[in-house]
Amino acid sequence: MMKRNECLEILADQLSDDTVVVAVYTTAFDWIKLRPSPLNYIFTGAMDLASSHALGLAIGMPDRRVVVLDGDGSLLMNMGSLVTIAGQAPKNLIHFVAENGTYEANGGHAIPGAGNADFAGFARAAGYASASEFSELDDFQNSLSSLLQAEGPVFAALKIEPGPPPEMDYRMMHGAQIRDDFRAALK
Amino acid sequence: MSDARPTSDPVRGASIIAAVKSAGVGTVITVPDITTSDGLLRPISNDANLRHINVCKEDECIGISAGLSFAGERALILIQNTGFLDSINAIRAVGVEYEIPICLMVGLLGKQAGEAPSEARNYGVRIVEPILDAMGIPRALIETEEDVALIAPAIEAAYKTSRPTALLIGQSPEAE
Numbered sequence: 001m002m003k004r005n006e007c008l009e010i011l012a013d014q015l016s017d018d019t020v021v022v023a024v025y026t027t028a029f030d031w032i033k034l035r036p037s038p039l040n041y042i043f044t045g046a047m048d049l050a051s052s053h054a055l056g057l058a059i060g061m062p063d064r065r066v067v068v069l070d071g072d073g074s075l076l077m078n079m080g081s082l083v084t085i086a087g088q089a090p091k092n093l094i095h096f097v098a099e100n101g102t103y104e105a106n107g108g109h110a111i112p113g114a115g116n117a118d119f120a121g122f123a124r125a126a127g128y129a130s131a132s133e134f135s136e137l138d139d140f141q142n143s144l145s146s147l148l149q150a151e152g153p154v155f156a157a158l159k160i161e162p163g164p165p166p167e168m169d170y171r172m173m174h175g176a177q178i179r180d181d182f183r184a185a186l187k
Numbered sequence: 188m189s190d191a192r193p194t195s196d197p198v199r200g201a202s203i204i205a206a207v208k209s210a211g212v213g214t215v216i217t218v219p220d221i222t223t224s225d226g227l228l229r230p231i232s233n234d235a236n237l238r239h240i241n242v243c244k245e246d247e248c249i250g251i252s253a254g255l256s257f258a259g260e261r262a263l264i265l266i267q268n269t270g271f272l273d274s275i276n277a278i279r280a281v282g283v284e285y286e287i288p289i290c291l292m293v294g295l296l297g298k299q300a301g302e303a304p305s306e307a308r309n310y311g312v313r314i315v316e317p318i319l320d321a322m323g324i325p326r327a328l329i330e331t332e333e334d335v336a337l338i339a340p341a342i343e344a345a346y347k348t349s350r351p352t353a354l355l356i357g358q359s360p361e362a363e
Contacts, residue, residue: 041257045280049250052242056254056262059214059240080243088240179285183257 002137004098004160008034008069010141011096014148015067022054023069025105027098028173029166031069038185042173047105048077051085051095058090058152061186065148068095072119073103073111079122085153086127093152095123099133100160108162123155133157196331200226200360203292204234206335210342212261212290214238216248220267222294226360227265245270249277253287261346265292268315271353275318282351283322289351290342298357304328319353330357 004027012035015021020039023031028042041057044050050070058066075081075097085093101114123131129152134140140158147154172178204227207215215231217239232239242248248264255262266274271293282289297309307313319326325344327337338354345352 043285044250045253045285046246046249046277049246049277049281052247052250053254055240055247056251056256057258058254059238059251060255060258060260078244078247081247084240084242084247174284176286179287186257186259 001135001159001161002140004100004158004163005030005034006137007098007140007158007160010137010144011067014144016065019065019067020057020061021067021069022050022057024050024071024074026165026168027069027071029168033166038178038181040178041182043179047071047074050074051078051081054093054095055081055085055088055090058093059088062090062092065092065094066090068093070095070097071104072097072099072101072117075119076111076117082123082126082128082155086123089129090153091151094147094154094156095128097155097157098160099157100162102162104162104165105168108165119157120155128153128155131155131157133159135159196333197358198329198331198335198356198360200230200362202332202335203227203329203338203356203360204230206338207263207292207342208236210261210339211346212237212263212342214240214255214260214262215265216240216242216251216262217265218242218245218248218267218270220265220270220294221296222267222359223265223292223356225362227292227356230363231265244273246274246277249274249281249289252289253281253285256288256346261288261290261342263290263292263342265294267294267296268311269296271315272311272318275322278324278351279322283324286349287351288345288349290345291351291353292356293353294356300358304355304357315355324351324353326353326355328355328357
């Protein structure tokens with residue numbers, strides 16, 4: 001099992017500056033500290049919609065890489081999006097899921113079927129171009145470059161230790177400024 | 188006072204599609220709806236000038252449309268009233284509170300000819316307009332060829348103000 005921040009640090013180090021990153025809740029708050037950027041899209045609204053926002057962005061901007069930092073609890077609410085994404089087959093989409101088996105933002109309660117569900121298996125069965133899972137940080141670090149260059153949609157499940165949620169600034173997340181900054185950064 | 192609508196001059200699917208395109212919509216995101224299946228979804232899915240994204244569940248449409256809007260593209264969501272009801276939280280968060288232009292075209296399954304939606308015998312139809320009104324989402328009922336003139340301005344207004352809008356399809360548009 002890995003620590004989420006360690007995975008995010010490796011990712012932040014290897015992502016190009018022009019990559020759009022769609023991130024959910026607790027992961028979003030950790031991510032924006034590691035890679036502050038107006039291209040961070042953390043205003044998904046409903047907790048299950050990150051993958052769907054990312055699909056729209058990837059289709060609308062086929063020359064720009066779009067990375068999703070999803071949560072297992074979030075993705076469980078939008079499992080059909082795996083099929084939708086595979087059906088649309090955006091080559092520029094990479095879908096990471098932090099699997100810690102809990103709803104970290106909502107009290108740390110276990111997700112249904114925690115430890116039983118095979119998220120990489122779901123993505124593979126849905127038709128993603130590739131799907132993998134990582135439990136060891138070295139494996140993830142050594143594989144990341146290939147993942148980022150592969151033709152998408154790419155899926156990677158990251159086995160993460162549950163932990164206390166980060167400090168969460170919902171006022172910032174829900175405010176208009178970051179959406180305006182995102183629009184401006186795309187121009 | 189009843190707001191009963193005439194059932195003459197039924198709307199044609201081709202007219203709706205032309206109006207949608209005239210408003211700059213390049214993508215239609217769908218879950219099949221009985222009311223609009225033949226008159227709209229079938230020709231849309233065969234239209235080489237429209238990108239068609241079919242999704243598993245209606246709330247996906249909201250996220251995808253939002254992503255497209257940030258990418259500078261206009262989209263229309265074509266779903267059934269039951270799917271609209273299933274998507275309310277996503278519409279609330281993304282469309283209303285985040286002020287993102289979400290354009291909904293909603294077939295009113297079970298609405299009878301001549302009924303006003305708010306007086307429909309079908310419960311799932313009867314509650315659609317009050318819900319839209321409670322959410323502050325502008326709406327227009329499209330049933331006749333004359334109503335088609337409402338479509339493009341509604342979509343333009345949605346993108347100009349960056350707010351959602353809803354176009355309710357009360358009768359099955361005529362298929363070509």
